[in-house]
Amino acid sequence: MKEFASDKKSRVPAFLSFVVIALFYLAVFIAEQHLPATSMLFTVLKKGATYALVAVSMNLLNGFTGIFSLGQAGFMLIGAYTYAIFTIPLEQRESVYQYFQGGAVHFTVPVPVALIFAGLAAAFFAFLIGLPVLRLKSDYLAIATLGFAEIIRAIFQWNQLGPITNGSNMLRMFPNFNDFNIRNASGEVTVYLSTTIPFIIAGVCIALIVLLIHSGYGRAFKAIRDDEIAAEAMGINLAHHKQLAFSISSFFAGVGGAMLAMYQTTVQAKSFTSAMTYEILLIVVIGGVGSVTGSVFSSFLFVACSEWWLRFLDEKQMIGTFEVPLLRNGFRLVIFSLIIMIVVLFFRRGIMGTKELPDLFRRKTKEGIK
Amino acid sequence: MWSTVFPYLLSGISVGGQYALIAIGYTMVYGILRLINFAHGDVFMVSGILMVYLVASGIPLYVSIPLVLVLTAFIGFLIERVAYKPLRSAPRMSVMISAIGVSYTLQNLVLYITGGLNQIYPTIPWISNSVTIFGATTKMVTIITPFLTILLVFALVFLINKTKIGMAMRAVSKDFETSQLMGIKINSVISTTFVIGSFLAGVGSMLYFTNYTTVIQTSGAMPGLKAFVAAVFGGIGSIPGAVVGAFIIGIMENIIKGLDVILFKAGMIAKPLGLATFSDAFTFALLIIILVVKPTGLFGEKTTDKV
Amino acid sequence: MENNILRIEHLTMQFGGVVAVNDLSMEINRGEIVALIGPNGAGKTTAFNCVTGVYEPTNGQILFCGRQIARSSPSGKMRKIYAGNDASAFVGDSVRLSPDHVTKLGIARTFQNIRLFSGMTVFDNVLTAKHLRRKSNFLTSTLHLNYAEEKRMREETRELLKAVHLLDVADEMATSLPYGKQRLLEIARALATKPTLLLLDEPAAGMNPQETEELSAFIRHIKDEFQLTIFIIEHHMNLVMDISDRIYVIDFGRLIASGVPDEIQNNPAVIEAYLGGGDE
Numbered sequence: 016m017k018e019f020a021s022d023k024k025s026r027v028p029a030f031l032s033f034v035v036i037a038l039f040y041l042a043v044f045i046a047e048q049h050l051p052a053t054s055m056l057f058t059v060l061k062k063g064a065t066y067a068l069v070a071v072s073m074n075l076l077n078g079f080t081g082i083f084s085l086g087q088a089g090f091m092l093i094g095a096y097t098y099a100i101f102t103i104p105l106e107q108r109e110s111v112y113q114y115f116q117g118g119a120v121h122f123t124v125p126v127p128v129a130l131i132f133a134g135l136a137a138a139f140f141a142f143l144i145g146l147p148v149l150r151l152k153s154d155y156l157a158i159a160t161l162g163f164a165e166i167i168r169a170i171f172q173w174n175q176l177g178p179i180t181n182g183s184n185m186l187r188m189f190p191n192f193n194d195f196n197i198r199n200a201s202g203e204v205t206v207y208l209s210t211t212i213p214f215i216i217a218g219v220c221i222a223l224i225v226l227l228i229h230s231g232y233g234r235a236f237k238a239i240r241d242d243e244i245a246a247e248a249m250g251i252n253l254a255h256h257k258q259l260a261f262s263i264s265s266f267f268a269g270v271g272g273a274m275l276a277m278y279q280t281t282v283q284a285k286s287f288t289s290a291m292t293y294e295i296l297l298i299v300v301i302g303g304v305g306s307v308t309g310s311v312f313s314s315f316l317f318v319a320c321s322e323w324w325l326r327f328l329d330e331k332q333m334i335g336t337f338e339v340p341l342l343r344n345g346f347r348l349v350i351f352s353l354i355i356m357i358v359v360l361f362f363r364r365g366i367m368g369t370k371e372l373p374d375l376f377r378r379k380t381k382e383g384i385k
Numbered sequence: 386m387w388s389t390v391f392p393y394l395l396s397g398i399s400v401g402g403q404y405a406l407i408a409i410g411y412t413m414v415y416g417i418l419r420l421i422n423f424a425h426g427d428v429f430m431v432s433g434i435l436m437v438y439l440v441a442s443g444i445p446l447y448v449s450i451p452l453v454l455v456l457t458a459f460i461g462f463l464i465e466r467v468a469y470k471p472l473r474s475a476p477r478m479s480v481m482i483s484a485i486g487v488s489y490t491l492q493n494l495v496l497y498i499t500g501g502l503n504q505i506y507p508t509i510p511w512i513s514n515s516v517t518i519f520g521a522t523t524k525m526v527t528i529i530t531p532f533l534t535i536l537l538v539f540a541l542v543f544l545i546n547k548t549k550i551g552m553a554m555r556a557v558s559k560d561f562e563t564s565q566l567m568g569i570k571i572n573s574v575i576s577t578t579f580v581i582g583s584f585l586a587g588v589g590s591m592l593y594f595t596n597y598t599t600v601i602q603t604s605g606a607m608p609g610l611k612a613f614v615a616a617v618f619g620g621i622g623s624i625p626g627a628v629v630g631a632f633i634i635g636i637m638e639n640i641i642k643g644l645d646v647i648l649f650k651a652g653m654i655a656k657p658l659g660l661a662t663f664s665d666a667f668t669f670a671l672l673i674i675i676l677v678v679k680p681t682g683l684f685g686e687k688t689t690d691k692v
Numbered sequence: 693m694e695n696n697i698l699r700i701e702h703l704t705m706q707f708g709g710v711v712a713v714n715d716l717s718m719e720i721n722r723g724e725i726v727a728l729i730g731p732n733g734a735g736k737t738t739a740f741n742c743v744t745g746v747y748e749p750t751n752g753q754i755l756f757c758g759r760q761i762a763r764s765s766p767s768g769k770m771r772k773i774y775a776g777n778d779a780s781a782f783v784g785d786s787v788r789l790s791p792d793h794v795t796k797l798g799i800a801r802t803f804q805n806i807r808l809f810s811g812m813t814v815f816d817n818v819l820t821a822k823h824l825r826r827k828s829n830f831l832t833s834t835l836h837l838n839y840a841e842e843k844r845m846r847e848e849t850r851e852l853l854k855a856v857h858l859l860d861v862a863d864e865m866a867t868s869l870p871y872g873k874q875r876l877l878e879i880a881r882a883l884a885t886k887p888t889l890l891l892l893d894e895p896a897a898g899m900n901p902q903e904t905e906e907l908s909a910f911i912r913h914i915k916d917e918f919q920l921t922i923f924i925i926e927h928h929m930n931l932v933m934d935i936s937d938r939i940y941v942i943d944f945g946r947l948i949a950s951g952v953p954d955e956i957q958n959n960p961a962v963i964e965a966y967l968g969g970g971d972e
Contacts, residue, residue, distance in 0.1 A: 249884075349494055
């Protein structure tokens with residue numbers, strides 16, 4: 016979807032990227048039909064898609080608008096709760112809201128509508144929060160948004176709001192990814208979609224973010240990132256555009272939060288801590304601040320490592336009769352931290368820098384000519 | 386009424402003193418590097434863990450206490466050298482991300498070492514003793530904290546105002562580049578700042594964990610954030626500001642923890658409202674209010690940007 | 693049509709105890725090229741920043757095409773330490789427009805210490821400056837429903853780049869250009885906002901004599917082509933004397949002379965300010 020400054024650039028890299036992505040989706044769909052549903056691969060793909068969306072939404076702020084916000088977990092929380100509250104089936108409410116007489120909400124909406132609600136709720140809160148906070152400068156803004164996420168977390172756990180949020184208790188029984196599978200009359204799954212649909216949701220959202228980045232508004236965001244004073248002198252209203260970027264980013268963080276709820280099958284406010292925001296921030300940094308492709312790639316990498324590939328580090332391993340030292344619970348995270356520090360200190364541009372998928376093909380074709 | 390409020394006030398003053406000791410580290414580092422040292426709260430936590438392990442290994446308290454303080458100061462020094470110094474000319478965002486990375490690393494290291502279990506903090510004699518003051522029973526540490534804090538702050542203010550290294554610190558915080566040109570050894574000033582900040586966090590950690598008795602890898606996150614808020618509230622870069630801010634936050638937070646009880650006993654509410662949920666959130670609400678109303682904090686100085 | 697484009701009345705800008713601009717009054721008429729000169733630190737850029745809304749003046753008012761774009765009088769703490777002229781003239785009804793608003797009204801500027809968008813290409817730098825005149829909102833823009841508008845803006849951007857002879861480097865990163873071309877790009881970017889009044893802050897700084905000479909022809913050219921009025925701060929006296937219709941001279945924030953180039957060249961106060969001060 017790259018725009019063309021002059022007509023010299025070819026459309027081939029963009030087209031190739033599109034083909035690669037389409038093939039990848041196809042591969043996911045086919046794999047889902049033939050591999051056992053319990054395969055670790057699908058856990059990684061589902062969670063990876065969720066994190067990819069959240070990471071890209073964070074990158075829209077940090078990488079493309081230059082707003083260093085640490086409120087992501089808070090907006091995910093809002094999205095997750097909004098989704099759960101509007102989709103828990105009526106007949107299950109009595110048991111979910113057991114301490115609050117079945118809760119105060121007595122209707123449900125279809126899943127796609129609930130997803131949009133999740134985004135809108137997060138965007139609405141972001142709009143309110145943005146009014147005072149976006150005037151602040153870089154690190155003050157970071158700490159203020161972090162603070163807001165904590166406030167939101169406290170509000171959602173408040174007992175007085177229990178009829179809506181279930182207080183500090185868990186929300187559960189809402190439709191999750193497995194409910195996307197198509198079943199026949201006897202309850203057997205005929206078409207597996209529990210990974211493909213999350214991919215499509217995340218894909219559509221990320222595509223929208225990419226389109227935004229490449230629009231005039233995206234350019235205005237980048238101008239603010241590069242030089243606020245010059246941007247303002249060129250007639251770009253800082254408050255308006257920052258507010259817009261903040262709300263849009265939060266919208267997608269909200270949708271991502273709803274996806275996380277579906278992935279986890281339960282939601283509890285206390286799990287949306289600042290540590291979650293830090294984790295997403297580190298994903299963005301590893302992928303490359305200012306690269307959508309990088310964020311997506313590093314999300315899958317991060318999830319795959321933490322859920323699957325590096326799991327062995329957390330358990331005792333024997334090579335013959337030799338017990339590999341150091342390996343026990345928590346070692347994986349230590350290795351992880353070290354990798355992150357190495358990236359932060361020595362590879363500050365991350366995996367992709369500011370390059371995108373089409374740029375990779377572009378370079379290859381150039382080399383081909385040489 | 387008074388007898389209901391007093392215990393909360395007392396623990397508020399005590400926690401406030403502990404926050405103050407952490408907040409000084411934030412405010413000094415920010416004053417010099419313009420960096421929110423996100424790892425500072427974790428240094429505080431690591432200091433607690435060190436104490437647990439040193440005492441468990443049989444080292445007597447009169448050795449382990451000074452040893453913990455020295456090691457904590459050294460960790461602060463090490464973090465600066467490894468994670469911040471290489472990024473001196475990098476954008477501010479990179480340094481902040483590095484700080485978050487360090488925080489993540491320290492937490493995960495401790496998680497690995499402790500297995501993620503709560504560690505019982507060793508009992509330090511005398512300050513762990515119970516005392517009764519104006520009808521409220523509390524630990525000796527509660528009484529000592531504010532006095533010790535004030536004492537340390539006076540020592541620090543003396544250091545900053547009367548010694549050569551203190552003068553260098555003031556110069557660097559006023560103008561980083563110029564003081565470098567004037568021949569001040571920036572790196573040793575920055576290291577000293579981290580050493581002092583971490584040392585005070587070490588003292589704070591002893592007082593804090595004597596009160597709360599257990600340490601876990603996430604123990605430093607919340608006190609760290611609150612201490613930072615205290616530093617902003619008081620006017621970042623100002624040591625007296627950080628101390629005043631910390632006491633205010635400590636007291637308010639504890640009053641809110643007990644607000645249900647206080648209001649209930651005063652007959653103002655009929656049933657508990659669960660307001661204690663907001664004792665942490667309150668701190669951040671305060672932060673946002675102060676940032677919006679008076680971003681320079683209570684004692685901060687105004688700066689202008691050059692176009 | 694109003695002939696007067698910009699009118700600055702008794703402008704004073706004080707930072708703490710320092711009075712950077714003191715009681716500056718001047719006016720610029722349609723189609724003129726007017727220069728503001730003075731030794732380093734005389735307060736020229738500060739005056740620019742007041743006109744463009746970056747600073748809120750301490751005292752005085754500024755009118756653009758007869759419309760107030762800034763008006764204020766000392767307030768708060770400043771009231772006590774105010775050291776400028778006549779604090780009572782502009783009391784009440786203060787006006788302050790943000791820089792983007794001022795730009796929308798038709799005042800564009802360049803910066804002394806070049807401020808290009810470093811993460812963008814030459815082309816995108818100019819295209820971004822067209823953003824303020826767009827009619828699409830973020831939704832239609834995201835969904836690329838504003839195809840016609842986008843196409844037109846790209847076409848105009850290309851025209852502008854052609855006018856400043858930068859079309860051949862359109863796809864290069866802005867910051868990779870040589871210094872002189874970066875200055876031209878700044879001008880092109882400012883022109884993209886479709887201004888009626890163009891403020892140039894030391895456009896010749898860092899240029900060699902030949903480039904400077906080309907610049908003066910270029911400034912005349914864009915003035916005619918885009919029907920501009922130009923307000924310029926410059927140190928290169930040859931350039932200033934060559935292109936200016938009228939010149940204002942300030943020293944220590946105060947206006948010390950004004951007139952056509954010939955008058956200024958022979959004005960003793962000006963010569964004194966430039967040569968006699970001894971502290972330059």
